[in-house]
Amino acid sequence: MMKKAIFPILILILSLVIALGSQTFLSPCVHEDGSFGSCHWAGRAMLGVGILLAALALLSWARKDAYLAVMPAALLGCFIPGTLISLCKMSAMRCRSVMQPAMILLCAVIAMLALIGYAVNRKSNK
Amino acid sequence: MILRAENISKRYFRRTGQANYFEAVKPLSLALEPGSLTLLMGRSGGGKTTLLHMLSGLLTPTEGKVWLGDTDLYALPDAQLSRLRGEQIGVVPQGRSAVDTLTVLENVLLPGQLCGRPAKQETALYWLEALEIGNLADARPAALSGGELRRMAIARVLTQDPQVILADEPTGDLDDASTRLVLSILQKAAHEQGKTVFVVTHENDAREYADRVYRMDGGSLS
Amino acid sequence: MNAFSLAIKNLIRKPGRTAALTLLTAFLALSVFGGSLVVSSLQRGLHSLESRLGADIIVLPASAQSKVSFEKLLLQGTTGAFYMDASALDAVREVEGVEIAAPQTFLASLKADCCAVKVQVIGMDQETDFVVQPWIAQSYSRSLGDMDVAVGCKVEADVGETLRIYDENCHVVARLAPTGTGLDTAVYCNMDTMNHLLAAAEQKGVSHKITSDSEETISAVYVKVKDGYDIDQVNSKLNGHVRKATAVRTRSMLTQVSDSLAGVSRTVSLLIAAVWVLALIILLIAFAMMAAERRREFAVLRLVGTSRRGLCRLVLTESALCSLAGGLIGIGAAAAVVFPFTTLIETQLGLPYLTPDARTMLLLGALALGVTVLVGALASAWAALRLSRTDPGATLREGA
Numbered sequence: 145m146m147k148k149a150i151f152p153i154l155i156l157i158l159s160l161v162i163a164l165g166s167q168t169f170l171s172p173c174v175h176e177d178g179s180f181g182s183c184h185w186a187g188r189a190m191l192g193v194g195i196l197l198a199a200l201a202l203l204s205w206a207r208k209d210a211y212l213a214v215m216p217a218a219l220l221g222c223f224i225p226g227t228l229i230s231l232c233k234m235s236a237m238r239c240r241s242v243m244q245p246a247m248i249l250l251c252a253v254i255a256m257l258a259l260i261g262y263a264v265n266r267k268s269n270k
Numbered sequence: 271m272i273l274r275a276e277n278i279s280k281r282y283f284r285r286t287g288q289a290n291y292f293e294a295v296k297p298l299s300l301a302l303e304p305g306s307l308t309l310l311m312g313r314s315g316g317g318k319t320t321l322l323h324m325l326s327g328l329l330t331p332t333e334g335k336v337w338l339g340d341t342d343l344y345a346l347p348d349a350q351l352s353r354l355r356g357e358q359i360g361v362v363p364q365g366r367s368a369v370d371t372l373t374v375l376e377n378v379l380l381p382g383q384l385c386g387r388p389a390k391q392e393t394a395l396y397w398l399e400a401l402e403i404g405n406l407a408d409a410r411p412a413a414l415s416g417g418e419l420r421r422m423a424i425a426r427v428l429t430q431d432p433q434v435i436l437a438d439e440p441t442g443d444l445d446d447a448s449t450r451l452v453l454s455i456l457q458k459a460a461h462e463q464g465k466t467v468f469v470v471t472h473e474n475d476a477r478e479y480a481d482r483v484y485r486m487d488g489g490s491l492s
Numbered sequence: 493m494n495a496f497s498l499a500i501k502n503l504i505r506k507p508g509r510t511a512a513l514t515l516l517t518a519f520l521a522l523s524v525f526g527g528s529l530v531v532s533s534l535q536r537g538l539h540s541l542e543s544r545l546g547a548d549i550i551v552l553p554a555s556a557q558s559k560v561s562f563e564k565l566l567l568q569g570t571t572g573a574f575y576m577d578a579s580a581l582d583a584v585r586e587v588e589g590v591e592i593a594a595p596q597t598f599l600a601s602l603k604a605d606c607c608a609v610k611v612q613v614i615g616m617d618q619e620t621d622f623v624v625q626p627w628i629a630q631s632y633s634r635s636l637g638d639m640d641v642a643v644g645c646k647v648e649a650d651v652g653e654t655l656r657i658y659d660e661n662c663h664v665v666a667r668l669a670p671t672g673t674g675l676d677t678a679v680y681c682n683m684d685t686m687n688h689l690l691a692a693a694e695q696k697g698v699s700h701k702i703t704s705d706s707e708e709t710i711s712a713v714y715v716k717v718k719d720g721y722d723i724d725q726v727n728s729k730l731n732g733h734v735r736k737a738t739a740v741r742t743r744s745m746l747t748q749v750s751d752s753l754a755g756v757s758r759t760v761s762l763l764i765a766a767v768w769v770l771a772l773i774i775l776l777i778a779f780a781m782m783a784a785e786r787r788r789e790f791a792v793l794r795l796v797g798t799s800r801r802g803l804c805r806l807v808l809t810e811s812a813l814c815s816l817a818g819g820l821i822g823i824g825a826a827a828a829v830v831f832p833f834t835t836l837i838e839t840q841l842g843l844p845y846l847t848p849d850a851r852t853m854l855l856l857g858a859l860a861l862g863v864t865v866l867v868g869a870l871a872s873a874w875a876a877l878r879l880s881r882t883d884p885g886a887t888l889r890e891g892a
Binding site: 235245 | 569676677828829832833835836
Binding site for chain 2: 788793886888
């Protein structure tokens, strides 16, 4: 039971950190004049990725195959800030110094957890 | 191989009346012959276990010497004594004596592997079968009952195939049928394989398997 | 089965115990590696700052604000705009002992079209500059043409891109090597480009002139003192001779930085020491508890032929394996946190911060691993020694 639940729970927690963090403490740059740069939309996209990952985490609790879907979704999360959606032009800015590394780290950890979770569950099912 | 105790005694420091030490084993000499099963009986606290530990090379006597063949056990450095214990002296101690992280089979094979003279797995399985715990070979010791653990320890000694077997209450947790089984196996080891077997017990029925019977009370042999 | 495979089995089949020890040592390795990485990055940052401030003296406008502003620009990468009349340059050159005097002009861009912050534009005189050009030369072999800019490594613009500054197109021709200082966030151009940009700024209503009649303005003059002249003397002469300007020895600026760096280093070192001691104590307790719990197991091992030395080896092997695994995990975790967030650490500290090269990092990693394994070994050695001294006979007598 423990073995089955631990990975989905960990992934769920990290996904929620992505979803909520991208709007709060890991948010992209806030412009002085209230306008939005593209990094703002990268943050919005991460909200979506976070929710998607959270849903997949719940799903993989019930069906271990869902772990396989977590991995590409997490990889997508790695590439959104900076690669798929451009960020600000200065590395010292919040979107590059806080949001991007945090999101990539979180997504990478999630992908790893999904891989381990899949392997562990497959072994124990045999 | 003959196991001889020469005037061995063991004193523990303890305040008892006038003396400030307690003599668990009073000076005694003893010779255990190969091919025979020697029984040591007596009441609890009589020094039987202390004597057995001294004979097995686990406990240095206060005075006296223990000879295995012509080797003075306690004159050997620890590494050599340990090796000798692993190869030549098999001990079934009181109580639990399992390494919990190993399976029953691994426990039984352990002595040979530690001293670089690994026993065959078939031998180990044979003894486990003979002691009627063959089905527990892959179980972990935590799952075993007291009697099963006891038989595991006996299987370990038999698999180890030493010259000398020293068993402390080997039938302690066993029912009558198992007791007879264990004693007859030990008797066979002495009579058919020429091993030196020494058994501490207070099981009166054990007398019929023994070639010699000693009694021990208050630290002296009779 | 030798002691090694027995140790492995013991570790694998008691996962809770193993995980606890591994986690503890991982925490230790994390703090040691993370801490020493930050400290050595700060040290490298200071060295880098030293080499980028290749001048002996810097002459700045006399206002109190300008020095503060210059230091902030250097350390934190904030923008600064302060000006003095270009005649100051001639005055500097008149002073005896001045070998080279190289002017720079600063301009803070309005919001560049890309981002919310302003970009610092630094114009330098290509004829005399000895500070920025050697740095640019590391990544761009030609001299900067008109409307060409070289960008610091923290400006996320690639070679070939165009930056719009005051609605003027500037071509990025080079990205500069990282210095770990505020200079990494600036954009560099020649004086002609700078004058062009100043004019463009003027049109946008951003005035930089001190007086309406001054032809040219400059922000700073970097001075190299001739060999054989005392820098302090030249510095005070400059202060006396050049009107409305202050000459500052770069050494004094570096001293300030190295002072605050020493403060940070001290804090980090204290923290590492505290974690180290704490981990040692916790591990000592953990191993002592383990030794008590496993007394019987070890007595049995003695019984079946393990020597004292063999028992010590077993305990030490177990602890070494745990702390090795813990060390690697901790170092990995520290790397996963420190490297991605380098920029954040740098901005938070407000000090020059330059990640060391691969060799130094490997060295630091090896050091952290060594320290971790050493603590594990020390903590378990005591337990191992005590265990091996225990009389197996006595332990086996204790009830089942």
